[in-house]
Amino acid sequence: MAPRSETLESLDRPSHSVTALGVVAPPPIHISTPVFDGSLAMLFSCVRDHRVDLLDIPLAPVCEAYFHYLLNLPDADFDEAAAALAALAYLLERKAWLLLPQEEPEPDMYEDSYEPEPSSIGDFAMAMEVLTAWQEERSEWFFRSPDAGPGTYELPYQLANVSALDLSRAFQRVLDRALPQEMPLLSKPRRSLNEEMQVVLDRLSGEWQSLTCVFGDSATRTDCVYWFLALLELVRQGDAEVKLLDEEPVFARNQAPKAKVVFD
Amino acid sequence: MTPVDRVLALLFVADAPAPAQTMALALQLTEGQVEQALEILEAQLHERGPIQLVKLAGGWQLSTKKAYAVDIAAFLKPQASKLSRSLMEVLAVIAYRQPITTGELEVIRGVSCDYGVRALLERRLIEEKGKRQTPGRPILYGTTDEFLHQFKMKDLGDLPPVSEGLPALPEPTDAAAR
Numbered sequence: 001m002a003p004r005s006e007t008l009e010s011l012d013r014p015s016h017s018v019t020a021l022g023v024v025a026p027p028p029i030h031i032s033t034p035v036f037d038g039s040l041a042m043l044f045s046c047v048r049d050h051r052v053d054l055l056d057i058p059l060a061p062v063c064e065a066y067f068h069y070l071l072n073l074p075d076a077d078f079d080e081a082a083a084a085l086a087a088l089a090y091l092l093e094r095k096a097w098l099l100l101p102q103e104e105p106e107p108d109m110y111e112d113s114y115e116p117e118p119s120s121i122g123d124f125a126m127a128m129e130v131l132t133a134w135q136e137e138r139s140e141w142f143f144r145s146p147d148a149g150p151g152t153y154e155l156p157y158q159l160a161n162v163s164a165l166d167l168s169r170a171f172q173r174v175l176d177r178a179l180p181q182e183m184p185l186l187s188k189p190r191r192s193l194n195e196e197m198q199v200v201l202d203r204l205s206g207e208w209q210s211l212t213c214v215f216g217d218s219a220t221r222t223d224c225v226y227w228f229l230a231l232l233e234l235v236r237q238g239d240a241e242v243k244l245l246d247e248e249p250v251f252a253r254n255q256a257p258k259a260k261v262v263f264d
Numbered sequence: 265m266t267p268v269d270r271v272l273a274l275l276f277v278a279d280a281p282a283p284a285q286t287m288a289l290a291l292q293l294t295e296g297q298v299e300q301a302l303e304i305l306e307a308q309l310h311e312r313g314p315i316q317l318v319k320l321a322g323g324w325q326l327s328t329k330k331a332y333a334v335d336i337a338a339f340l341k342p343q344a345s346k347l348s349r350s351l352m353e354v355l356a357v358i359a360y361r362q363p364i365t366t367g368e369l370e371v372i373r374g375v376s377c378d379y380g381v382r383a384l385l386e387r388r389l390i391e392e393k394g395k396r397q398t399p400g401r402p403i404l405y406g407t408t409d410e411f412l413h414q415f416k417m418k419d420l421g422d423l424p425p426v427s428e429g430l431p432a433l434p435e436p437t438d439a440a441a442r
Contacts, residue, residue, distance in 0.1 A: 121373050123426055124356040130424035131359075131415055132352060138416040139345065140333035141318065143325055144279050 029065045029084065033057050040066075044087040047094060054095050063088060196230040197239075201253065204240055208250040267293060267301040268308070275305075281323025281413065321412035322419060345387075345414070354380035355389060359411070359423060363393040363404035381405060389414065 029040040035056045036043060043062075046052040066084055203214050215227055231251060234240035241254050270291050274282060288298045302324055306317040314332045318325055328336055347355065357372050358364055369377040384390040393406040412419065 121353055121357070124353065124360065127360065127424050127426045128349075128352050128356045131356060132347075134415045134417070134424075135346065137330070138414060139342075140330045141316075141327040141416070142333070142336045142340070142342075143327045144276075 029062065029069055031057070031062055031065075040084060040087055044090060047091060054091065055098055059088075059091055059095055062091070191226055193226075193230060193233065196226045197234055200227050200230045201234060201239060204234075204251060204253040206253055206255055208243070208245060208252045210248055210250050214251055267291070267297055268304050271298060271301040272305055275317070275324060275326045278325060281319075281321045281325045281409075283323040286323075318416070319418050320416060321409040351380050351383055355384055355407075355411070358384070358390055358405055359407050359420070360426060362406035363396075364406075365396055365402040365404055367402055369405075 031038060031040060031043055033056065036046065036052050038046075040062065043052065043057070047054050066088055069084070070081060200214065203216075211228075211231075214231070215224055219227065231240060235242050235251075239254055241252050242249055244250070270293075271287060274287050274290060284295055284298045284302065287293075288295045291298065293301075302317065309315050309317050309326075314329055315326050316329045318327050353373060354369060354377050357369055361368070361372070366377055366381055369381070381390070387410075388408055389411045390405045391408050393404045395401040396404055407420070411417075412422075417423070
């Protein structure tokens with residue numbers, strides 16, 4: 001099978017012609033299989049009219065041809081593309097239904113012309129007498145019952161001289177010694193900016209160091225965000241200083257005492 | 265431990281007929297060895313004691329001897345399990361014509377068999393064996409191992425002969441059932 005989309009030249013045909021798919025015909029995607037050779041529109045029409053067995057036609061190459069048509073024809077008419085998509089969707093749905101297991105049809109006549117042999121209940125009289133006698137004989141035999149024997153909870157058990165109170169006290173002692181269960185936090189703990197500022201301030205020294213050195217290698221992304229904001233706040237408050245050294249911002253702890261703001 | 269004792273131990277705890285093949289697997293013996301042990305055990309128990317070895321429903325099982333029935337019945341007070349005539353009719357037809365549908369049963373008996381079939385199903389003497397591939401797919405019924413057990417039969421080949429003219433019991437087949 002060699003489905004292919006036609007060239008642009010072949011698309012020079014009267015558009016908006018009335019077809020089986022509606023007003024707009026799908027693009028002339030050609031499909032060639034041992035059982036069908038023709039355009040996508042023709043395949044759609046034949047399948048709809050049950051003139052072609054769709055099970056004999058692989059649809060994956062047809063879909064590929066459609067994609068090829070879309071990718072290689074930037075000026076393609078959207079109406080044509082939509083018509084082709086509708087035709088493909090119809091074919092795929094029809095094929096999907098065909099591939100589903102068929103429900104076994106209800107037989108409409110006897111397959112093996114079965115008819116019960118004519119007989120009457122009188123034919124069984126002798127057998128019934130024998131069976132009745134056998135049942136009576138059998139009723140004089142007794143077998144181990146399937147539910148013989150005590151159940152699991154009926155079995156006797158030995159507790160020696162241990163009483164229920166002893167067990168209860170022992171259990172209470174274990175409970176008293178047990179550690180309280182840690183309650184998991186329901187949400188993430190909220191980190192205070194003041195605390196983070198103190199952490200960053202402790203990391204700063206009188207020497208200039210880059211941001212990487214201040215944060216270290218063990219910081220998580222969240223730590224970095226918190227600490228960076230804390231550092232900015234420290235700079236704003238005058239507890240830290242910043243300057244550029246070789247185009248790299250470096251930070252240091254401000255050793256000079258901060259000026260006090262006095263409000264008169 | 266002799267094979268006879270080992271087989272006796274299994275039969276003592278078994279609450280259903282135990283096939284020789286199953287016992288052979290459990291005891292790591294050949295089926296022939298188990299059959300031989302069963303023969304010896306059957307003879308030993310027959311000679312003395314209140315217990316006997318019987319072959320029922322495709323297996324072997326220990327039971328009390330008939331002579332002790334009165335004592336045991338007085339002790340256990342078992343419920344009467346005798347079938348009524350109508351139930352016996354339904355059961356006999358099913359036993360000889362299985363697998364059979366309710367409709368075919370009614371053709372033979374000439375009366376409705378719904379109650380009889382339901383009662384025999386509750387007693388586990390019959391069971392569903394499939395469906396006939398005819399319009400409506402009616403349920404096919406056949407007898408159970410419990411039926412063989414209750415009527416002290418080894419298999420369906422032990423069914424008593426019926427009057428002349430009735431066709432022979434068909435070979436069990438799954439062709440009609442699905």
